[in-house]
Structures are given as C-alpha cells and as structure tokens.
Amino acid sequence: MAHEEAKARIPVLPETHSGIPTYLLAKAERAKEAIFQTRTKPTNDRQRLPVIPQGIERDKFFEALDDLRKRLGAEYVEVNDKPLRDGWYMEHPNTHDCMAVLDEEELVASAVVYPGSPAEVQDIVEWANKHLIPIFPISMGRNLGYGGAAPRVRGSVVLDLGRRMNKILDINPDDFTCLVEPGVSFYALYEEIKRRGYDHLWVDTPDLGGGSVIGNTLDRGVGYTPYGDHWACHSGLEVVLPTGELLRTGMGAMPGNNTWQTFPYGFGPYSDGIFSQSNYGIVTKMGMTLMPNPGGYESFVHKMYTFPNEEDLEALIEIIRPLRISNILENVAQLRHVTQTVAVSGRPRTDFYTGDGPIPQDVIRREAAKTPTGDCAWVYYGMSYGPPNIRQHKLALVDAEFRRIPGCRRVDPAVLPEDEYFWSRDRVAAGVPDLHELRWCNWMPNGSHIAFSPVSPIRGADAMRLWELAKRRHDEFGIDLFPAFCVGLREMHLIIEIIFDRDDPKRRKAAMDCMRAMVDDAAALGYGEYRTHLVLMDQVASTYNWNDGALMKFNEKLKDALDPNGILAPGRCGIWPKSYRNRGWEMLKESGERSEGTGIGDVRVE
Structure with missing residues (x-):
C-alpha cells in the first residue's frame, strides 16, 4: 500500500482545491519521492472501529450521524473507520496528525463532514448542540508541526471546510x-x-x-x-x-x-x-x-550573508534591530543556523553521521564547506524592494553594518545552483509560493517535526539566552538543533524545529520531553510562545498566568457565554468549556501524554 501511495498522482490546481500549481509539479514529484524513500513506518492496515467521543453512547452516535446525513447528504459525512494513512504534505489526512508526536490513535477524529456553505455550517453547529457531540473545524488541515488536522478531543467530528468552501x-x-x-x-x-x-x-x-x-x-x-x-x-x-x-x-x-x-x-x-x-x-x-508590486525587487544579491562563529549571534541581532525598526531591512529577515542549511538539502542525517547524540558541529561545518554557502555558523536572508537607487542605498547601509562582524561573507547568487535553498527564499520574499522548505524533514526516517516558537525583543542578550537554553536541552535529549530567528519590526520569533522519527516511540518521547522543558525554561526567563502544537496548548496557556490566571479566567467566561454546551473545539489553545474543566483533560508536563480526561459534565443549554 505504501508503494501505491508513493506512485499516486499528485493533485494539481485547479482540478482540486488542495492541489499543487503546475509550475511546482516537478518539484513536488521529487519531494514526494524523497519522502517515501526514507519512510520505514509500516502502513497502518488494521481494521478500525471509529473512536466515539466520551460521553456519547455508540448507538446514539451512529443515530446522530444518520441525522447529519439527512441534513447534508450522505456523501458529505464520512466515518473514520479505515486504516490511517499519513500521506505527505500535498496528500495529507484530515482524520489525524500525519506527523503524530503521540500514538497516532490518540488525537483522531470519529468522522469527517464537508459543509458547502455558511448555512450548512450553521446546520452542523445546531446538530452538534442537539446531540452534544464535539466538533473541530479545519480549513485545509496543513498546520503541520502544530497538530495538522487532528482534533484536540479524541473522537471529535472534524469539519473539513476546505473541500467544498474554496472559492x-x-x-x-x-x-x-x-x-x-x-x-x-x-x-x-x-x-x-x-x-x-x-x-x-x-x-x-x-x-x-x-x-x-x-x-x-x-x-x-x-x-x-x-x-x-x-x-x-x-x-x-x-x-x-x-x-x-x-x-x-x-x-x-x-x-x-x-x-x-x-x-x-x-x-x-x-x-x-x-x-x-x-x-x-x-x-x-x-x-x-x-x-x-514594488516595481521590481532585488534578489538576494548583496543580501545573503554568512557569519563564521556561533558567538556572532549577539552582535548580529544588535546590528539587525535598528536596521529592521527603521525599515532599512524591509521584510521579515531570517537568521538561520548552518545545520538547517545542510539539512535542507533533503539528504538524510545518516549521509553525514551515524553516531548517537546531536550531530557534532565539526561534521556540520565540514559538510557546509562543500556547499556554495560555505563553512559558517549563521546564514542571513533578506530582501530589498523598490526603485534601484533606493535599493542600492539601503543595501550599502546593510553591507557596511554586517561587515563589522569579522569573517562576514557576502554570497554571490551567481555561484548558487538552481536547487539551492537560497532561491526558495528569493521566491517567497517576492510573493511566489514555493514547496522547498520541508526538505529538512528527510533528516530522519519517517521525518516529522514539532515547533518551539518563543517571541522576544530584538536584542542580542535575549537571542543568546534562548539559543543557550535550546542548545542545553537539545544536548540533554540527544536532538539536533535547527534554530531560525525571524525578525519582525519590534520582536523576533525563534522557530526551532525538532525533527523526529514518528515510528520510534523513544524519539517521539525525546521530542516531547525537550519541548516541554524548553517551554518551562523560556517562561522562567519571561519568553512566551506565540503558537504551539495541540498537545502543548495547555502547558503554553498556563504560562500566561499573570494575576492568578486572569487572562484564562476571562477566556473561559467568553467560552461559556458563546458556547454554553461546549461543542466547538474544546481544549483548543488551552480553552476548555465548563463541562470539561477539572476532569483531567488538560495535558501538562506532570499529567503524562494521554489526551483524554475522565468524563464530561452535563451542562446542556437548550
């Protein structure tokens, strides 16, 4: 079956709403082939009964689905009783997380429904309130690294809005x-x-x-x-x-x-x-x-730089801050560690190193030296827009500032091959969607990722604190470190992707333990995450606890007022309706990784 999945034709726009543009089809075919070459996880062929949400009797659940079929049409209600297929980015499931960091049966839908209009969405909501069945809406389910299409409450009915509402x-x-x-x-x-x-x-x-x-x-x-x-x-x-x-x-x-x-x-x-x-x-x-359209954009000529030492990070961020705040640097600039540069080639880690623990930096530096990017610790990607005279003025300012870092090197795009990652950044910064980014998932067999995403001021000291805590925890759990600083106007996001083998329980646990440790470490230093995976939402929400959790108390008041029966995406972003609270549904560091609680209270509002 895995072979059949690998050979299946990739969906294309405009034939299907979730398809790839034809200009990216060849790249998508190569990406898919590489993904399935490193996939060792056995295909889930076991027969499955649908997972029924807690608090609902099985017979009552199927009677409710019959009611829903009458409302929408039988073809728009699918029971999730088939083997789980992980697919890949362009052919992903809408029943579960295709990059599951827990057991794949933990966060799984009971059924998927396909509304075709706002009126049908209203009908589904009315149905959910009538039968007290939790529903979980997705747009397309491609929120990979943060839970994909999986519902937070096991057995929820997923509303796939994208298939029929895509105009x-x-x-x-x-x-x-x-x-x-x-x-x-x-x-x-x-x-x-x-x-x-x-x-x-x-x-x-x-x-x-x-x-x-x-x-x-x-x-x-x-x-x-x-x-x-x-x-x-x-x-x-x-x-x-x-x-x-x-x-x-x-x-x-x-x-x-x-x-x-x-x-x-x-x-x-x-x-x-x-x-x-x-x-x-x-x-x-x-x-x-x-x-x-700014009237022409500069490719990364003069705007891709490398820097030789990890210790350069603090000075670099101090240089970037005034340039970004004053809009000399006009877009969301990226400063990436060289480990990502090696990994984004799409080659597996075992091509470079087969030992235990994090890959040694001398190995990474040796491999980077073989690439056009060259031996370095950090790679900067940026963009300049507008008329040539304005671009050149800004680029000269940037160049002079970056050259204050000893060993700074400006990379000439003319030496970069067509498939170099640089060109993907070039297209994305020019408003052209691409498909290159996930190549680093091939770093591990059955490559999956989960993201640590704290926000901080654009200050060198903050960058170093976050870098050091992440490095310490990655070393502790034997995980390769993939950091990228994405610099906004007055803040920066540190995006760290943990790549793990989803078929290896030990590597999944290491990824989760590392994530939970970093969330707590960052919060202790005053850094909060802006976005997180489904299984970490309760923990991240709990770090926003000023004044005895006043914000969450406010969120819960809104939830109870707007959703008195608690049917809509319970638990999303750590917001639980009254019927679920204090029943063990929260997934915190000390509560283990089981996603379900011990029942649901009766708070029906007619």
Whole structure:
C-alpha cells in the first residue's frame, strides 16, 4: 500500500482545491519521492472501529450521524473507520496528525463532514448542540508541526471546510484586497491573481504555500514580505458562532457596506481578535489585503550573508534591530543556523553521521564547506524592494553594518545552483509560493517535526539566552538543533524545529520531553510562545498566568457565554468549556501524554 501511495498522482490546481500549481509539479514529484524513500513506518492496515467521543453512547452516535446525513447528504459525512494513512504534505489526512508526536490513535477524529456553505455550517453547529457531540473545524488541515488536522478531543467530528468552501469570492485590483473562503490556499490565490493578469498585486506567503489563507491567518502565521504579519493584514470576518448565529465583523456588520476589506474596525468594540487562536467561532469568509508590486525587487544579491562563529549571534541581532525598526531591512529577515542549511538539502542525517547524540558541529561545518554557502555558523536572508537607487542605498547601509562582524561573507547568487535553498527564499520574499522548505524533514526516517516558537525583543542578550537554553536541552535529549530567528519590526520569533522519527516511540518521547522543558525554561526567563502544537496548548496557556490566571479566567467566561454546551473545539489553545474543566483533560508536563480526561459534565443549554 505504501508503494501505491508513493506512485499516486499528485493533485494539481485547479482540478482540486488542495492541489499543487503546475509550475511546482516537478518539484513536488521529487519531494514526494524523497519522502517515501526514507519512510520505514509500516502502513497502518488494521481494521478500525471509529473512536466515539466520551460521553456519547455508540448507538446514539451512529443515530446522530444518520441525522447529519439527512441534513447534508450522505456523501458529505464520512466515518473514520479505515486504516490511517499519513500521506505527505500535498496528500495529507484530515482524520489525524500525519506527523503524530503521540500514538497516532490518540488525537483522531470519529468522522469527517464537508459543509458547502455558511448555512450548512450553521446546520452542523445546531446538530452538534442537539446531540452534544464535539466538533473541530479545519480549513485545509496543513498546520503541520502544530497538530495538522487532528482534533484536540479524541473522537471529535472534524469539519473539513476546505473541500467544498474554496472559492475566491473577490479580488479587487484597485483596493488591493481579496475575499476568500477557508479552502483557498496561498497557491490558489497566487494562481488566480496571475490568471487575471493582476501583475501589480502580490500575495504574502509563508514558507510553504499549500496552507489555507484563512487558517494560517487565524493562527497568526507569518510570511516574508513587508506584509508578513498576516493577522494585521486581514480585514473582515464572517463567523458562525457555537450557538449557530451568523455574524460579520467590522464594516461587514452594515448591510451593503463597501469597505469591509479596506477598513477592519467598523464601529464599537473590535471583536475580530477573539476569533484568532480560539474556539469561539467558525470563520467562513475573510478579507485580506494584498501587497502592491514594488516595481521590481532585488534578489538576494548583496543580501545573503554568512557569519563564521556561533558567538556572532549577539552582535548580529544588535546590528539587525535598528536596521529592521527603521525599515532599512524591509521584510521579515531570517537568521538561520548552518545545520538547517545542510539539512535542507533533503539528504538524510545518516549521509553525514551515524553516531548517537546531536550531530557534532565539526561534521556540520565540514559538510557546509562543500556547499556554495560555505563553512559558517549563521546564514542571513533578506530582501530589498523598490526603485534601484533606493535599493542600492539601503543595501550599502546593510553591507557596511554586517561587515563589522569579522569573517562576514557576502554570497554571490551567481555561484548558487538552481536547487539551492537560497532561491526558495528569493521566491517567497517576492510573493511566489514555493514547496522547498520541508526538505529538512528527510533528516530522519519517517521525518516529522514539532515547533518551539518563543517571541522576544530584538536584542542580542535575549537571542543568546534562548539559543543557550535550546542548545542545553537539545544536548540533554540527544536532538539536533535547527534554530531560525525571524525578525519582525519590534520582536523576533525563534522557530526551532525538532525533527523526529514518528515510528520510534523513544524519539517521539525525546521530542516531547525537550519541548516541554524548553517551554518551562523560556517562561522562567519571561519568553512566551506565540503558537504551539495541540498537545502543548495547555502547558503554553498556563504560562500566561499573570494575576492568578486572569487572562484564562476571562477566556473561559467568553467560552461559556458563546458556547454554553461546549461543542466547538474544546481544549483548543488551552480553552476548555465548563463541562470539561477539572476532569483531567488538560495535558501538562506532570499529567503524562494521554489526551483524554475522565468524563464530561452535563451542562446542556437548550
């Protein structure tokens, strides 16, 4: 069966909403082949009974599904009773996490349903309240590294919004805005803009373009142009509340208003924020601003630099901060460790080293020296936009500052081969979605990843503290360290990807133990994560505990008011409804890795 999966044709746009653009098809085929070459995990062929959510009798559950089939149509309700297939990025499951850090049966759906309109989403919500069945909405399920399509409560019914709700409802070339449904990927939006000939519009895209524009934005994901803060660039939401009401936020609350995508605030309290990283509603439409083509962009000529020593990190961040705050550095700059440069070649770790523990740095440096990037500790990627005279002025300032670091080297793109990772960063920073990033997953067999994502000020001392705590914990748990500092206007995200073999329980446990230790270490130093995996949400939420947990108490009040029956994505971002609280559902460091609690209380509200 694994062989059949490997040979299956990759879905292509516009044949399917989740497909790859044709310009990336050859790259996708190579990526898929490499992934399956390193896959040793046996295919799950065992017959499965669907996991029934706690508190629901099995017969009652199937009766409820019959009720749902009558509402939606039988073809749009699928019971999850088949073997679990992990697939890969472009052919991922919507029933579980294809990069599971726990047992793959732990966070798994009972069924998947496919609404085709906001009215059908409302119908599903009404159904869930009637039968008290937890539901878990996904846009496309490609939130890999943070839980994928898996529901937090085992046995939840997953609402796959993307399969049937995938229309680009509007692209306004004068206002530089768009209006999209959950199943619109960055690939699809880019392709449609090009099809319409709107060359003056750019899409800000994350590292991989296959995810939902809505899903990424609601999770406060980032991209790499000056429009990289996706949540800041949204304008207008349409939301189905957990009690079934349909509302529009901002200017959309006024019938016939024509500024929904151009002014986000409207009148009165600004409510959009409660629908990001929450379980307070199901977003069915979202407006987004698009970036103007800056009239030509500079490739990374003069803007890819390498630095020789790990100790250069503190001075580098001090140099980057004033350049970024003053917009001399215009996009989300990246400073990556050289280990990622070696790993992103897509070759397995065993090509370089077969010993235990973290790969020695002398091995990494030796392998880096064989690449066009050369022997170094850190690699900087940036971009300059606008007319040539402005670009050159800014590039000269950057060059002079970076050369204050002894051994700084500017890499000439002319020496870089076509498949060098540099060119993927070049395309992404120019608003062109790509598929290169996950090649480092091939570092391990059955390569999976989970991300540690703390936020700090742009200060050298902060960078060093985070780097040192991560290095200490990775050494302790025998894990190779893959850090990247992504620098925003006044903060920076440290993104550390832990790569693990999902078929090896010891490596999964090491990844989880390392993650939990780093979350606690970072919190003790005053650093909080901006985003996290499903199984870490309770722990991360618990670190935001100022004034005896006032924020979580506020979140719980909102949850109980908006979702009195507790049916919508219970536990997402650590927010549990009243019926689940104090029943062992929270997954914390001391409570082990079992995702389920000991029952659900009866708080039905008619």
